[in-house]
Amino acid sequence: MGFSLGALVTPIFCKANNNNSINSHSLDASYIRRAAEIADKSAGFTSPHPNFGCVIISAAGKVAGEGYLYAQGTKPAEVLAVAAAAEQCKGATAYLNMEPGDCYGDRAAVSALVQAGITRVVVGIRHPLQHLRGNAIRALRSEELQVDVLGEDLQSKTIEEALKSCLLVNAPLLYRAASRVPFAVLKYAMTLDGKIAASSGHAWWISSKKSRSRVFELRGKSDAIIVGGNTVRRDNPQLTARHGGGHVPMRIVLSQTLNLPEEANLWDTADVPTIVATQRGARKSFQKFLASKGVEVVEFDILNPKDVMEYLYDRGYLSILWECGGTLAASAISSGVIHKVYAFVAPKIIGGKNAPSPVGELGMVEMTQALELIDVCYEQIGPDMLISGFLHPVPDLTPVIPSVEETSAIDPSVTAYESSIIFFYKTWDPYGAFSNFSPHAIQMPCESGNYLTWPSVEHYYQAHKFVGVNDPVARNCVEDIRSAKSPEEAARMGRTMQRQHPDLVRSDWESVKIDVMYKALKCKFSIYPHLNSMLLSTAGSVLVEASPHDLFWGGGREGEGLNYLGRLLMQLRSEFLGESSSSSNKISITHQERENELKKA
Numbered sequence: 001m002g003f004s005l006g007a008l009v010t011p012i013f014c015k016a017n018n019n020n021s022i023n024s025h026s027l028d029a030s031y032i033r034r035a036a037e038i039a040d041k042s043a044g045f046t047s048p049h050p051n052f053g054c055v056i057i058s059a060a061g062k063v064a065g066e067g068y069l070y071a072q073g074t075k076p077a078e079v080l081a082v083a084a085a086a087e088q089c090k091g092a093t094a095y096l097n098m099e100p101g102d103c104y105g106d107r108a109a110v111s112a113l114v115q116a117g118i119t120r121v122v123v124g125i126r127h128p129l130q131h132l133r134g135n136a137i138r139a140l141r142s143e144e145l146q147v148d149v150l151g152e153d154l155q156s157k158t159i160e161e162a163l164k165s166c167l168l169v170n171a172p173l174l175y176r177a178a179s180r181v182p183f184a185v186l187k188y189a190m191t192l193d194g195k196i197a198a199s200s201g202h203a204w205w206i207s208s209k210k211s212r213s214r215v216f217e218l219r220g221k222s223d224a225i226i227v228g229g230n231t232v233r234r235d236n237p238q239l240t241a242r243h244g245g246g247h248v249p250m251r252i253v254l255s256q257t258l259n260l261p262e263e264a265n266l267w268d269t270a271d272v273p274t275i276v277a278t279q280r281g282a283r284k285s286f287q288k289f290l291a292s293k294g295v296e297v298v299e300f301d302i303l304n305p306k307d308v309m310e311y312l313y314d315r316g317y318l319s320i321l322w323e324c325g326g327t328l329a330a331s332a333i334s335s336g337v338i339h340k341v342y343a344f345v346a347p348k349i350i351g352g353k354n355a356p357s358p359v360g361e362l363g364m365v366e367m368t369q370a371l372e373l374i375d376v377c378y379e380q381i382g383p384d385m386l387i388s389g390f391l392h393p394v395p396d397l398t399p400v401i402p403s404v405e406e407t408s409a410i411d412p413s414v415t416a417y418e419s420s421i422i423f424f425y426k427t428w429d430p431y432g433a434f435s436n437f438s439p440h441a442i443q444m445p446c447e448s449g450n451y452l453t454w455p456s457v458e459h460y461y462q463a464h465k466f467v468g469v470n471d472p473v474a475r476n477c478v479e480d481i482r483s484a485k486s487p488e489e490a491a492r493m494g495r496t497m498q499r500q501h502p503d504l505v506r507s508d509w510e511s512v513k514i515d516v517m518y519k520a521l522k523c524k525f526s527i528y529p530h531l532n533s534m535l536l537s538t539a540g541s542v543l544v545e546a547s548p549h550d551l552f553w554g555g556g557r558e559g560e561g562l563n564y565l566g567r568l569l570m571q572l573r574s575e576f577l578g579e580s581s582s583s584s585n586k587i588s589i590t591h592q593e594r595e596n597e598l599k600k601a
């Protein structure tokens, strides 16, 4: 079954609201579009969370406040908009491009709207994740606010257009939720005669400077950029987002042979990390060389776009930009992992019977088999034309995470808290509050004995790599990490600093880091009663941080990780439950013991 955005925006209208005149619909539509527009400002930074925007229109009909989610874990859009609108919130209407997610039970967005005296909320789309969908809308209605959802309570041609803008601004999340792979865009630059390089392989530059700036923006909104081995050999690309700061995507090379040059821009990982995905066992000596350069090598039994995308899904990625040549592009399209295409067409002709084209062999023999793009846009950029559109068909938008009620309806013997292994990773997962990225501030004593507030456990943990080091750079770094705008940013700062200045990491770090983490977790799960209850309710289950790449704190891709975060949480649970530490919860259990434990579970 497939759906298109076109199909999605033809909603099933549940009830007509006759009180809404065409005029008020067009106002509602334009404010919702504005909410979607500001939500898009932080695309790339919020990943893997949705892009949220909120516009507050006062009772007098004026724009009183706006806000958007700056990055995952930062203040919700609604909280910012309410703060900006202040007194004008009384009797006002709030426009949200998407229903807020109630990831961790603190309902910050809902509380802000209710407490500010907002009387009506217009919601673009419901939250796409099943375990979050409808929660905030129900909560707002139970507080007697009027909530109108586009396509359900409001319907008209203008509303349909506004709904579309809400879908587009969070398309990556919708596709990810529907297909269990990240949203993927194939981007290429070609001449008017359909070539992506000359017959010699030379490709610099087909598109104009202006178009390439647009590519930097696209990169900045993506979590990772993929190319194939041949593009590395031919182009020696940098694949960086050079659009003036902002989000830095990961660079990924797919190479079966690992027959790659020793000198390549991508092996300079000082500022931007690189992953090389390859076939199991390929050129072990080169794998070692890459590792020595700080490049992460991930082996696959059989390297193919689908498995790579599934792996990137597990890693929590939301959107991937494929900037490869035609061979790999054909393989990715055939595997069904490409959702959108951006084709930059330059008014140039290069000719050449053997000059490569953007998409290699797809095995089609008749024009009727051609894949047709939908929701196509044409935009002139300098001398070039950018043609973009969605590939058809794309998977149905069936939510993949069942709600607790649904799970127990299917199998009454299963409840969310009784499964033997509980995996958690991203903060939006059902047990996402166990993640160190969950935005729960903690108060911890500092060296002087005074209490300092840390926005999340991650902030505290990363900063403590440099605590106590007698160096002004290290001291600044601690403060910078403490004020990082999001846990993700704190993690990036801590890791980069550790990689670039290992001399500034405290000498006892390896021996104290588990203790540092435990103290922070203990504080977090002590001061938030709902987190404490959630942890205690998992008694009997093994907790595993499902990070496929962190083999120390996480469980790894195939259970090869040490899962120290899961273990610490289990130890904490035992402590709270007053249990004498059982073998299953001891930090010192061996890897083998853990394997056995997981097998038993």
Ligand SMILES: NC(=O)C1=CN([C@@H]2O[C@H](COP(=O)(O)OP(=O)(O)OC[C@H]3O[C@@H](n4cnc5c(N)ncnc54)[C@H](OP(=O)(O)O)[C@@H]3O)[C@@H](O)[C@H]2O)C=CC1
Pocket (backbone or CB within 6 Å): 187, 188, 189, 190, 195, 196, 197, 201, 202, 203, 206, 227, 228, 229, 230, 231, 232, 234, 235, 254, 255, 256, 257, 258, 259, 303, 304, 305, 323, 324, 325, 326, 327, 328, 329, 331, 356
């Ligand atoms: N104008 C544009 O927008 C662009 C132009 N180009 C040009 O395209 C040319 C390179 O094109 P092309 O060789 O097609 O591109 P790629 O190098 O991007 O893709 C092919 C390579 O990908 C690796 N690969 C890994 N898994 C697979 C798989 N399942 N199927 C296919 N390949 C896989 C292989 O690397 P390995 O051989 O190492 O195993 C293979 O050689 C160059 O001339 C480059 O300049 C490239 C990108 C964009």
Ligand SMILES: Nc1c(N[C@@H]2O[C@H](COP(=O)(O)O)[C@@H](O)[C@H]2O)[nH]c(=O)[nH]c1=O
Pocket (backbone or CB within 6 Å): 188, 189, 203, 204, 205, 206, 207, 208, 211, 212, 215, 227, 231, 235, 236, 237, 238, 239, 240, 323, 324, 344
């Ligand atoms: N030739 C070509 C593109 N090629 C793509 O850009 C990569 C180079 O990126 P970087 O090293 O970061 O500048 C190259 O390997 C290929 O993937 N892109 C375009 O927008 N327009 C162009 O004309």
